[in-house]
């Protein structure tokens with residue numbers, strides 16, 4: 001069996017950034033294992049720009065962003081395997097992968113970073129009523145087809161869900177000559193960024209139907225009609241609000257889920273993020289197994305993915321050097337009023353080097369709001385925000401010295417100013 | 419009078435602009451700057467793909483190296499879709515030079531080695 005100090009599963013932006021950081025921290029025995037024929041992950045198909053504003057202070061397209069990282073991986077000579085699918089991780093950190101040249105290979109790792117990204121919720125996951133014709137795709141599938149294979153999946157399109165990928169595909173398909181008839185969003189507010197609503201929908205006069213969802217899908221073999229209707233606060237259809245569109249394509253942009261398949265058989269708890277429960281080092285319940293990027297929680301900005309990957313790399317190197325003690329004062333971090341989730345969920349404060357960041361999302365949009373971080377019943381940090389929305393993850397960085405080590409619970413919550 | 423949503427920050431202020439280009443509804447000055455630009459000279463960076471002759475890929479992602487006037491976007495698409503390139507290509511290689519004399523190039527955003 002091959003032995004490696006650090007095995008990184010998934011060579012997307014998270015995996016590459018983690019590998020580079022671990023290398024910079026002195027770790028030399030690294031292997032990246034990637035399923036696709038290239039490094040870069042999902043960014044390969046995200047040809048639009050808007051990546052890297054934090055990381056490089058310029059607006060890059062997805063392929064440009066990922067190339068900067070893959071060049072660095074090459075330059076440093078960090079080993080990677082392509083076309084290699086990881087099939088299993090065992091309790092004692094044996095990683096099994098397979099590819100057509102080597103067959104099935106087992107690698108005994110001292111530490112593992114899981115960075116396998118996310119997958120899209122599909123028609124099965126949301127149970128659309130009506131027929132099951134062809135012509136229904138997830139937005140990401142349609143994106144892969146048009147951007148990488150030059151194939152436009154349809155000519156008359158309706159989009160369910162206002163997630164960013166759906167909005168970006170509304171523009172992309174319009175530019176390629178398709179007619180996008182509208183976007184329906186179940187919630188009374190968009191799941192995507194304002195910028196995308198303006199530049200992808202308003203620019204092309206594509207209507208956004210808020211508080212609407214698909215009521216019926218019709219078509220014998222291929223999709224012919226989609227009917228949407230308005231919903232009330234209890235998510236019941238309101239009679240008389242039906243609108244029917246003649247379309248050949250329905251794109252679904254109804255959410256992303258962390259791809260935690262490889263964790264399912266392991267004694268690793270899954271949190272509200274749908275990713276693993278982790279501590280301040282991005283380490284799961286199994287010591288030495290870390291996670292970062294979309295497999296941990298779905299990110300909207302790749303810049304934050306990269307930042308998180310570096311935290312995981314720091315954690316993995318600390319672990320490999322025997323510096324993660326898991327001793328002393330521990331906190332459990334809980335989402336309070338208005339907060340959907342917080343990462344990390346556990347903090348061994350003595351293992352924190354100098355700063356600690358909490359990442360979270362609100363459940364609904366707020367204006368003029370204070371974010372509170374409380375240890376027990378003492379507020380240790382309060383931050384004012386003019387606006388905060390579920391589609392944009394928030395990060396609060398705290399100095400280690402702010403923690404009092406008195407109580408064992410930390411809560412993060414918001415309160416609106418009246 | 420025109421109404422638009424500010425896209426500079428997540429607050430998404432609802433901006434109202436009168437005929438003399440006076441902006442109201444903005445919570446901060448950046449909103450006014452955005453509204454004026456958007457109403458006098460709206461521009462967008464175009465990202466799309468061109469056909470490529472290569473062993474590995476069929477399409478090459480490209481972008482306009484500067485924002486294009488919004489009204490030229492579809493004309494640019496038509497021209498780009500008639501264009502095809504051959505590998506090898508490097509990020510930044512010019513695919514269409516000085517498109518419509520606008521001092522904007524269409525450039526590759528991915529390396530394709532062969």
Ligand SMILES: Cc1cc2nc3c(=O)[nH]c(=O)nc-3n(C[C@H](O)[C@H](O)[C@H](O)COP(=O)(O)OP(=O)(O)OC[C@H]3O[C@@H](n4cnc5c(N)ncnc54)[C@H](O)[C@@H]3O)c2cc1C
Nearest residue numbers: 010012013014035041042085086116117293294300301302
């Ligand atoms: C469609 C889409 C559009 C986005 N648009 C934007 C945007 O406009 N701007 C922005 O800043 N961010 C955007 N994001 C967010 C950001 O790009 C992603 O959050 C980020 O790139 C994710 O990086 P990752 O490494 O976590 O995941 P990925 O890039 O998905 O990488 C995961 C990698 O793991 C590999 N893998 C999975 N399972 C296995 C296995 N079993 N064995 C081996 N390898 C495996 C995959 O092949 C893949 O290469 C978008 C995300 C998506 C999904």
Ligand code: SF4
Nearest residue numbers: 424427430431446449
């Ligand atoms: S006007 Fe200022 S506060 Fe309002 S959305 Fe624009 S940038 Fe944000």
